[in-house]
Amino acid sequence: MEISGFSGGLYRLMDWISKMALLNILWIVFTALGLFVFGFFPATIAMFAVVRKWIYVGDDVPAVKVFWSSYKREFLKSNLLGLAVFAIGGVLYIDFLFVRHALTGPISLLYAPLMILMLIFLFMLFYIPPIFVHYDMKISQVIKSSFFVMIMNPLSTVCMAVGAFGICFILSYAPPIAILFSGNLIALITMKFASKSFEKVDRKSQLLLQK
Numbered sequence: 001m002e003i004s005g006f007s008g009g010l011y012r013l014m015d016w017i018s019k020m021a022l023l024n025i026l027w028i029v030f031t032a033l034g035l036f037v038f039g040f041f042p043a044t045i046a047m048f049a050v051v052r053k054w055i056y057v058g059d060d061v062p063a064v065k066v067f068w069s070s071y072k073r074e075f076l077k078s079n080l081l082g083l084a085v086f087a088i089g090g091v092l093y094i095d096f097l098f099v100r101h102a103l104t105g106p107i108s109l110l111y112a113p114l115m116i117l118m119l120i121f122l123f124m125l126f127y128i129p130p131i132f133v134h135y136d137m138k139i140s141q142v143i144k145s146s147f148f149v150m151i152m153n154p155l156s157t158v159c160m161a162v163g164a165f166g167i168c169f170i171l172s173y174a175p176p177i178a179i180l181f182s183g184n185l186i187a188l189i190t191m192k193f194a195s196k197s198f199e200k201v202d203r204k205s206q207l208l209l210q211k
Contacts, residue, residue: 016059019059019063020180020181020184020185020188021180021181021184022063022064023047023050023051023063023067023184024047024179024180024181024182024183024184025179025180026043026046026047026063026064026067027043027044027046027047027183027184028043028179028183030042030043030046030067030071031043031044034075038079040082041078041079041081041082042071042074042075042078042079043071044078044129044183044187045070045071045074045078045081045129045132045133046066046067046068046070046071046074047067047183047184047187048129048130048132048133048187048190048191049066049067049070049074049133050063050066050067050070051184051187051188051191052130052133052134052191052195053066055191055192055195056195070133074132077139078132080139081128081132081139081142084139084140084143085125085128085143088121088143089121092114092117092118092121095110095114096114096115096118099111099114120147120150122161123150123157123160123161124143124146124147124150125146126150126157126160126161126164126190126194127145127146127149127150127157127194127197128142128143128146129187129190130190130191130194130195130198131145131146131149131194131198134194134195134198148201149194149197149198149201152197152200152201152204153193153196153197153200153201156193156194156196156197157193159189159193160189160190160193160194163186163189163190163193164186164189164190167182167185167186167189
């Protein structure tokens with residue numbers, strides 16, 4: 001029995017590792033197929049769609065089928081989302097460069113508030129893909145919701161940031177492993193914490209509706 005149980009556990013572990021590796025390869029390949037610029041957001045959204053299915057339905061969900069279906073269906077909308085994200089990030093970065101060079105004068109006082117805004121935007125990015133695949137929302141609603149969910153769940157937000165930083169830090173010492181395990185691990189950690197945040201927000205929304 002012990003051998004059988006150990007063998008079964010080992011098989012499930014290897015099966016999970018192979019599924020995760022396949023998902024990361026799909027993410028890299030379909031990002032490249034979209035010439036990186038047009039492929040990154042659709043591939044990332046498709047990856048989160050697969051991870052969400054694994055969390056809510058089970059890891060027997062076929063990764064290739066779900067990934068390809070999401071990639072095709074959300075190709076345009078996810079790229080529009082990417083355009084909005086890059087536009088906001090670009091404005092913040094330009095403002096940062098402008099304020100940084102203003103070493104004296106009233107403008108220099110904007111440095112600290114701008115850094116806080118940039119940090120808030122960075123934390124919002126963790127919630128944007130999970131919200132996109134979890135709810136049927138317009139792009140503007142996805143961005144707004146990412147802010148409110150982030151504010152309402154500071155602990156989950158910190159855990160996401162620490163997890164993503166930890167993965168990137170470890171992979172910096174073993175770059176070849178990033179081919180099999182990088183975006184998929186970040187997506188898994190992010191989606192797990194985000195799903196708990198969504199449940200918390202949904203419970204609060206239901207309580208408010210009952211009042």
